Amino acid sequence: MILSQVTFLCLIVVVEYCIEEKAQSWLNRDAPGQTMLLLLELIRSPPATLEALLEKLSSVNASNGSGDELAVSLKTMATYQLSKITLISHVDAIFDLAEAIVSEPANSMNLDETFLVLKKTSEFGIFVRRIVLDYRSFNFKEVAAFFDSIIVTRNRIVGDDNAQTTTSMDVEQNTGKMDTFSLISADRYLDSLVLNPNSWNDTDVIIKSVMEINSAVPECVKAYYIEHLIATRNGDFATALSKLHQFFDYGAIHTKKSMRHYAPLHVAIMHTAFGHFERARAYLDEAVSVARYVKDQECLNHCLSLGIKLQATAVGSAENSLSISKRPRHTHPQAEALRNLASESKSLKMMALEQEGELGQAKMLNRVGQGKEVVLDALKRARAIVSAEENIIEGNALYVDEGCAFAVENTDAEIWSCYGHSTVADLHLNSWDFLAETEDSGNVDEVIVGLVMRAKKQSLVGCSAEAQSLLNRAKSIGGVSNVQAMKLWLFVEKSINFHDALNKFKSPVEMQVKLSEVMAAAKLANNIDWILEAKFMEAQMFARVGQIEKALDVAAKLITEAKLLDREFLCIPYLLFLAELHLSQGLGHAALPLILSCITLSKAYSQHQETRNAYVLLARFFVHSWMTGKAVQTIESVLGPILVHGTSKQKGMALHTLAQCLCVEWKEKSTQTSSANGQNPTRILLRFDQAIKVYESVGCVLETRQVHFEKAKFLHMLGTDYVMQRNAAAAQFRALDEQIRCLR
Numbered sequence: 001m002i003l004s005q006v007t008f009l010c011l012i013v014v015v016e017y018c019i020e021e022k023a024q025s026w027l028n029r030d031a032p033g034q035t036m037l038l039l040l041e042l043i044r045s046p047p048a049t050l051e052a053l054l055e056k057l058s059s060v061n062a063s064n065g066s067g068d069e070l071a072v073s074l075k076t077m078a079t080y081q082l083s084k085i086t087l088i089s090h091v092d093a094i095f096d097l098a099e100a101i102v103s104e105p106a107n108s109m110n111l112d113e114t115f116l117v118l119k120k121t122s123e124f125g126i127f128v129r130r131i132v133l134d135y136r137s138f139n140f141k142e143v144a145a146f147f148d149s150i151i152v153t154r155n156r157i158v159g160d161d162n163a164q165t166t167t168s169m170d171v172e173q174n175t176g177k178m179d180t181f182s183l184i185s186a187d188r189y190l191d192s193l194v195l196n197p198n199s200w201n202d203t204d205v206i207i208k209s210v211m212e213i214n215s216a217v218p219e220c221v222k223a224y225y226i227e228h229l230i231a232t233r234n235g236d237f238a239t240a241l242s243k244l245h246q247f248f249d250y251g252a253i254h255t256k257k258s259m260r261h262y263a264p265l266h267v268a269i270m271h272t273a274f275g276h277f278e279r280a281r282a283y284l285d286e287a288v289s290v291a292r293y294v295k296d297q298e299c300l301n302h303c304l305s306l307g308i309k310l311q312a313t314a315v316g317s318a319e320n321s322l323s324i325s326k327r328p329r330h331t332h333p334q335a336e337a338l339r340n341l342a343s344e345s346k347s348l349k350m351m352a353l354e355q356e357g358e359l360g361q362a363k364m365l366n367r368v369g370q371g372k373e374v375v376l377d378a379l380k381r382a383r384a385i386v387s388a389e390e391n392i393i394e395g396n397a398l399y400v401d402e403g404c405a406f407a408v409e410n411t412d413a414e415i416w417s418c419y420g421h422s423t424v425a426d427l428h429l430n431s432w433d434f435l436a437e438t439e440d441s442g443n444v445d446e447v448i449v450g451l452v453m454r455a456k457k458q459s460l461v462g463c464s465a466e467a468q469s470l471l472n473r474a475k476s477i478g479g480v481s482n483v484q485a486m487k488l489w490l491f492v493e494k495s496i497n498f499h500d501a502l503n504k505f506k507s508p509v510e511m512q513v514k515l516s517e518v519m520a521a522a523k524l525a526n527n528i529d530w531i532l533e534a535k536f537m538e539a540q541m542f543a544r545v546g547q548i549e550k551a552l553d554v555a556a557k558l559i560t561e562a563k564l565l566d567r568e569f570l571c572i573p574y575l576l577f578l579a580e581l582h583l584s585q586g587l588g589h590a591a592l593p594l595i596l597s598c599i600t601l602s603k604a605y606s607q608h609q610e611t612r613n614a615y616v617l618l619a620r621f622f623v624h625s626w627m628t629g630k631a632v633q634t635i636e637s638v639l640g641p642i643l644v645h646g647t648s649k650q651k652g653m654a655l656h657t658l659a660q661c662l663c664v665e666w667k668e669k670s671t672q673t674s675s676a677n678g679q680n681p682t683r684i685l686l687r688f689d690q691a692i693k694v695y696e697s698v699g700c701v702l703e704t705r706q707v708h709f710e711k712a713k714f715l716h717m718l719g720t721d722y723v724m725q726r727n728a729a730a731a732q733f734r735a736l737d738e739q740i741r742c743l744r
Contacts, residue, residue: 003134358382460647652694659687705736
């Protein structure tokens, strides 16, 4: 049985029949029999249209119409009851009465004295019970959609003049001000706030409207939830907790379906927003237990989603680390949990959670080194969910979250960047160019993630001003974002500041201060990856100020820690760092095993850019070992992709390495011919100049100094024709060297 406007109107007639029959108030003695026959016909084969139903109802009169008395048809009785519906609670009341009609006398609240009670197994009883069951199975949005359809039907049949309320609220554009206070208008207004938090242009106006709703429509308990969200975003823990309690306490009074088992889940979400992760886990355990008891799979799916997020903040114990070390690569329990989340959510048509599971799978499978096809397949499924959401008919009352599309673009960009395909990653990141028009809608969390990713990208290619502009945009909309507590932009901003100080060789004291800010931001979010990244910055700082032993020690410990924390993929940059340090000390024999390990590991995790960086170091090893031919061949095999996809620092390193290789090759050929004549140095000088230009774009003082030094040495070998260029390069070297010596 499908609940519709037609069957709902039939239900109203059945209720009216039971009332009139019990009261024996039929003025037309033939009316009861005629009504029963007509109702049997209607419930066995409901008319296809309302017009057809109304025509049949008009054929039976409840009165005989004698004398001055007007004839009253079943159509008139039905439309009169329909005209009185102005709130969702009125619809609820009709279904409550219908349910009482088919209840056992002992359970019918003594209404059998007023109503004709129907047998459950009769055709009427089965019809009523099926209709009531359909309605009781609706969620809130489906109830709202059904109510809207009833109001539209009422206005069409009865006329707008008799309508006592509208189906939508009058809201002044972008002010959040309400002019009417019916339950449906209040619900819609509050829904718009929940689903579009970035539309909160003025929280004071929102709070005032919510207080007015509490006064005018006390049964609209969702107002307390909005106050809870506002308090959470304002960092007011006490108020947030109080309003959440009010929401569930009053909800238990004013709603038919109990939602109290969602309370511990929402408390866990609130503690997560405030960074109280241990408390959040405790409440989540309670939420899971309660949801299992009441057998609410939707609630369990939300619990699973939060549990996966909390797991990302948990530092593994020694016992967990041992089990992780024994687990085969390419497997991960969190990936299995995400797969279950996607599967269960799909079966319940919970599109947002289904997509969250698919995107989480893509990220996790990439982290554990699964094949590119498997990862991209998960991304494809997530994108298909977005397409499905966009095709949902508005009448189904399902909200299409624009943040879902943003989330897919962010994940695509992140994964393609890991694969070393920056051009593909940029295609997804460039989709944020239209954000100036769309920042006022959708999921602002994902907007912030995208802006921060773009800012980090811009900083790596030397566009500091653009990076800061993007971070400022993220901050400007962060006040209404769920990621506000984690301050995503803060960690990236502090990281950019540290790397700027590191590249420009600022004083050790200044670098230490900026490193402390980075570590504080990482710990504020309790993000393990960020904490490890901050420790890696410490190793880079030690290397920059000449404390090589400390740098080696920190990097070696990071490799061990990353493996224990099930983050083997993070070992790749650590291995590269160690290999580069050994090469800088002339220890090629110590660097080679690290380089080869890095190549193997980066290929296993499909991190192609890191593989290219490892080959650059391998070319340097060949130069140090006087295997010039292999060195040139190795560096030229990866130079093109690095110049297309690499960061400015990676490009500078590749160009510098190529210049070194060509320098050694030129020297060998010159020695063999006993003359420099015939050997064109222009190509070599061009590579030196290109490396200097790229390094200077990101302020790499130490690297720029080294290139000037090697260029001056090469020009000295060229003889007197290049004296002026040699002196210029030497002067640049001395100036940078003096700057570095002063700072050390």
